[in-house]
Amino acid sequence: MELIKRILNYVKPYRKRLATAIVAMMLHSFLTVLFIKVFKDLIDTMINNISNTGEGLVKLSWVAAGIIVVFFLKGIAYYAQKYLTSYVAQKAIRDVRNDLYHHLQHLSLKFYDKMNTGQIMSRVTNDVGKLQSAIVSGAIGIFYKTFTLVGGLGYLFYLSWKLALAIVIIFPPVTYVFIKFNKRIRKVSRRVQAKVADITEVLQETITGVRIVKAFGQEEYEYDKFSQENHENFRATMKNTQLSASLTPIVEILASFAFTFVLWYGGYEVIKGNMTPGELLAFFTLLITISGPIKSLSKLSNTIQQALAAADRIFEIMDLEVDIKEKKEAIELGEVDGKIEFKDVWFSYNEDEMVLKGIDLVANPGEVVALVGPSGAGKSTLVDLIPRFYDPQNGEVLIDGYNIKDLTIGSLRDKMGIVPQETMLFGGTVKDNIAYGSIDRVKEEVVAAAKAANAHEFIMEFSDGYDTAVSERGSSLSGGQRQRVAIARAILKDPKILILDEATSALDTESEALVQEALERLMQNRTTFVIAHRLSTILNADRIVVLDEGEIIETGTHEELLATGGLYSSLYEVQFAD
Numbered sequence: 001m002e003l004i005k006r007i008l009n010y011v012k013p014y015r016k017r018l019a020t021a022i023v024a025m026m027l028h029s030f031l032t033v034l035f036i037k038v039f040k041d042l043i044d045t046m047i048n049n050i051s052n053t054g055e056g057l058v059k060l061s062w063v064a065a066g067i068i069v070v071f072f073l074k075g076i077a078y079y080a081q082k083y084l085t086s087y088v089a090q091k092a093i094r095d096v097r098n099d100l101y102h103h104l105q106h107l108s109l110k111f112y113d114k115m116n117t118g119q120i121m122s123r124v125t126n127d128v129g130k131l132q133s134a135i136v137s138g139a140i141g142i143f144y145k146t147f148t149l150v151g152g153l154g155y156l157f158y159l160s161w162k163l164a165l166a167i168v169i170i171f172p173p174v175t176y177v178f179i180k181f182n183k184r185i186r187k188v189s190r191r192v193q194a195k196v197a198d199i200t201e202v203l204q205e206t207i208t209g210v211r212i213v214k215a216f217g218q219e220e221y222e223y224d225k226f227s228q229e230n231h232e233n234f235r236a237t238m239k240n241t242q243l244s245a246s247l248t249p250i251v252e253i254l255a256s257f258a259f260t261f262v263l264w265y266g267g268y269e270v271i272k273g274n275m276t277p278g279e280l281l282a283f284f285t286l287l288i289t290i291s292g293p294i295k296s297l298s299k300l301s302n303t304i305q306q307a308l309a310a311a312d313r314i315f316e317i318m319d320l321e322v323d324i325k326e327k328k329e330a331i332e333l334g335e336v337d338g339k340i341e342f343k344d345v346w347f348s349y350n351e352d353e354m355v356l357k358g359i360d361l362v363a364n365p366g367e368v369v370a371l372v373g374p375s376g377a378g379k380s381t382l383v384d385l386i387p388r389f390y391d392p393q394n395g396e397v398l399i400d401g402y403n404i405k406d407l408t409i410g411s412l413r414d415k416m417g418i419v420p421q422e423t424m425l426f427g428g429t430v431k432d433n434i435a436y437g438s439i440d441r442v443k444e445e446v447v448a449a450a451k452a453a454n455a456h457e458f459i460m461e462f463s464d465g466y467d468t469a470v471s472e473r474g475s476s477l478s479g480g481q482r483q484r485v486a487i488a489r490a491i492l493k494d495p496k497i498l499i500l501d502e503a504t505s506a507l508d509t510e511s512e513a514l515v516q517e518a519l520e521r522l523m524q525n526r527t528t529f530v531i532a533h534r535l536s537t538i539l540n541a542d543r544i545v546v547l548d549e550g551e552i553i554e555t556g557t558h559e560e561l562l563a564t565g566g567l568y569s570s571l572y573e574v575q576f577a578d
């Protein structure tokens with residue numbers, strides 16, 4: 001109930017249009033039934049006026065004109081209800097999707113660590129889509145079908161209550177058989193889908209792993225596995241066909257009893273003079289008219305079940321609390337010098353294992369701190385705490401003496417430039433990408449930043465220069481070029497604090513030198529934390545901090561650390577000495 005209320009809340013703002021749509025639906029249903037009445041009059045007029053050409057023709061023409069008018073009005077009502085219901089549903093769905101996306105944007109990285117991309121995308125697309133079709137065909141369609149059904153049944157009883165009663169009695173068993181069969185068909189269809197998924201899986205595995213299959217001579221083994229799945233798919237599909245092929249005849253045979261009864265008994269009433277031929281014809285037409293709504297109403301529960309499940313999954317995400325929160329009286333951080341302090345910082349991703357254990361570290365304004373340490377030591381985690389991508393469980397991180405938890409998130413992140421290992425470029429032009437986060441900057445500023453980042457030259461070699469479109473993920477740019485775009489982004493933002501995660505992948509010597517030069521320019525006069533993978537970076541750093549298993553175990557300059565002969569010197573031997 002809560003859930004339905006919540007869905008309805010999204011429809012509420014558009015209730016006036018919805019009400020108009022409902023009126024249009026009622027009118028449309030009424031006109032559908034009215035048409036049958038006029039049709040009946042047409043038939044009866046013909047029959048009553050056999051051999052009475054003069055008067056009969058006039059009456060006939062009037063009734064025929066009536067039919068045209070009814071259809072004309074019906075057309076208008078149809079358009080109005082279709083347009084308005086679609087308008088309401090699409091608006092509601094647009095709002096749901098926007099709210100969901102807005103919330104997704106504000107959820108912290110912890111959420112994204114837990115959910116995989118496919119799952120999240122499926123909520124925004126599939127689940128929202130299911131909800132949409134349920135609102136259109138289910139919740140709103142229900143009115144329309146009910147009106148037609150009620151109107152049609154009413155008129156049936158008016159025409160001949162005895163016949164109508166017979167129909168009402170015979171309908172439930174037919175519907176029951178129909179629903180039962182449909183349930184089984186659905187079950188088998190799901191099995192067919194599962195089998196198709198299995199086939200796809202085998203296919204995907206063996207195509208991507210084709211080298212392994214060949215190397216181990218497993219072609220026939222894989223073929224057997226595939227053909228087994230393929231055969232099961234065949235069996236499931238045939239079962240499905242069997243069921244759906246027998247459904248129509250069974251329902252038709254059952255229905256034929258009803259129809260034959262109506263025909264026989266109705267015919268008898270006509271012969272006796274209790275009913276006109278037009279009325280009997282109208283009766284049949286009504287039966288056909290209401291069978292549509294009955295069919296779709298019987299499917300409705302399934303659509304609604306699916307939609308409720310989808311809505312549940314959507315609201316589940318919307319209800320997740322944003323765990324990186326701003327305090328109510330958060331301070332707007334103005335200009336900073338860029339001093340960063342870690343005070344006894346403890347952090348874990350999941351409660352059981354501490355990833356950072358009592359970090360104490362001060363970086364003075366303008367200082368370059370290189371973080372080194374074995375893989376998994378906690379280097380990335382440490383720098384992720386500075387922009388509050390995660391909050392530590394214990395201890396605090398300070399900027400210019402302010403606890404970062406007391407600041408507005410916007411003003412905090414505004415002071416930082418982040419150059420990650422792998423730069424994500426967004427769809428759009430090269431210029432848009434450099435100006436990401438600083439869209440108000442003019443072209444000259446963008447070009448200046450690109451020049452400082454050693455990116456200008458390669459950009460000018462593109463056919464449209466700065467207006468060249470970058471494809472998603474920037475696959476059309478080389479690794480070194482992408483890094484220089486990221487550096488240009490940071491230069492343009494001009495932050496006091498810089499977080500650099502050097503790429504591990506080796507660049508060619510020329511590209512390497514260009515990136516290095518750009519980075520050096522970027523680091524000037526900024527407090528920099530760099531997760532260092534290059535010897536040159538380490539040598540240029542003011543201080544090297546060595547992390548191991550979440551603890552700082554050594555700090556000093558390159559020479560000092562080498563002299564002590566600790567972890568740094570052995571890391572140096574392995575990673576950099578060549």
Ligand SMILES: Nc1ncnc2c1ncn2[C@@H]1O[C@H](COP(=O)(O)OP(=O)(O)OP(=O)(O)O)[C@@H](O)[C@H]1O
Binds near residue numbers: 350355375378381
């Ligand atoms: N999102 C996450 N969820 C859970 N555990 C994580 C997450 N990110 C990192 N870890 C774990 O935290 C520890 C520290 O990881 P971190 O990435 O900070 O190390 P690192 O020193 O940067 O390593 P590398 O040099 O390999 O990138 C590792 O044990 C890692 O498995």
